[in-house]
Amino acid sequence: MSAPTQVVPRPRADSRVASQAADAVSPGIGAKKPRLAALSGLRAFAALNIVFFHFSNPKWFGPFAPIVDNGYTSVSFFLLMSGFILAYNYSERAQAGTLKARSFWLARFSRLYPVYVFALLISLGMLVEEWHARSHAQFAWGLALTPLLLQGWSPTLSTFWNTPAWTMCTEAFFYLIFPAVVVWKRPKRLGALLALMLGLWALGMVLPGLYMWLHPDGDLHPGRYTDGFWIRALKFTPPPHVPSFLFGIALADLDRLIPRASRKRLMMGVLGMIGLYLILYYGDKMPYPMMHDGLLMPLYALAILGLAGHNLISRFFGFFPFVAVGQASYCLYILHFNLWNMIHESHLLERTGLIRFDPWLSYGLLIGASVLVMLAIEKPAQRYIRGLLKPA
DSSP states (O other): OOOOOOOOOOOOTOOOOHHHHHHOOOOOOTTTOOOHHHHHHHHHHHHHHHHHHHOOOOOGGGGGGHHHHTTTTHEEEHHHHHHHHHHHHHHHHHTOOOHHHHHHHHHHHHHHHHHHHHHHHHTTTTHHHHHHHSOOOHHHHHHHHHHTTGGGGGGGTSSSSGGHHHHHHHHHHHHHHHHHHHTSOOOSSHHHHHHHHHHHHHHHHHHHHHHHHHTTSSSSSTTTTTOOOOHHHHSSSSSGGHHHHHHHHHHHHHTHHHHHHHHHHHHHHHHHHHHHHHHHHHHHHGGGGGTTTTTGGGHHOOOOOOOOSSHHHHHHHHHHHHHHHHHHHHHHHHHHHHHHHHHHTTTTTHHTTTTTTHHHHHHHHHHHHHHIIIIIHHHHHHHHHHHTTTTT
């Protein structure tokens, strides 16, 4: 529950950093923060990019083909964004000592778990494929761990039952540690904060760097089709993604130092997006293990800071249809893989003569189903579970 709104003292006129923070949109401790609509819009594009990565021909997208061809990197964006959004909403309360861990965990559980379980229930048929593809012991472990959001801790079982669900295991771990890490003392000065973020960026490249140096899977040129134990551990287990999450928390601190209307934000957004495009354009020449979190952290940060401002780019991504899909991006992400397979394995489109409109019809069905699940399951379940927090 939100603490009562407190009055924030006016900063001293001779403090440049404090003055910048005051210029930004900064409600009092405990107040609900303004929604950053453009970031919701950006989440829509990131979620759709993952859908297109799994189920499209990148060549369909013309100049955007490099982005789709490397769509797996959008997952890294979501993990960094998770740290940023949580810190944006909760950091001031945590620093003031008013963030209760139990309330936070229940609030995050209410958003994550109901749709997660729904996605597993509609995917029960996928267990038949898992039964035939795995040993009996692996199947039993996968069946036990996946509903508990623990499958991601096993590289071999991380994609069991619902392929994208490993990310929710990582998110659940982030939620678990957030109340503890958000109260760590972090630099207030710009230079020291940037140094911290530089250190987290370097830390995020340690494990990918070790993988490239040691070649533990025996592949001297690992790529997206490398499927050894250690590359799966690097991609799918929570620990390698922790630096990205912490980087996102520090990024929220940096965000508070930059006025929303600053022209610097527009420049940051443009530089971040151009940089991301160039890296992805030459994605085949980039070290594949580094493309997961590490290499792209600063560019994601620039894009987020740009879209969190008041400028032309944020207005574009804040367009209502983009924001609406972005609000359903979790549902789209967790449902898309198995729902796509269910649609096409049923041959419903062939029997109805609608196959000629595919794959665009299927994309529309996925988006529509995601919005429906958000409205019919995610939001009502959230309200019910969060209602348990309120005293009788």
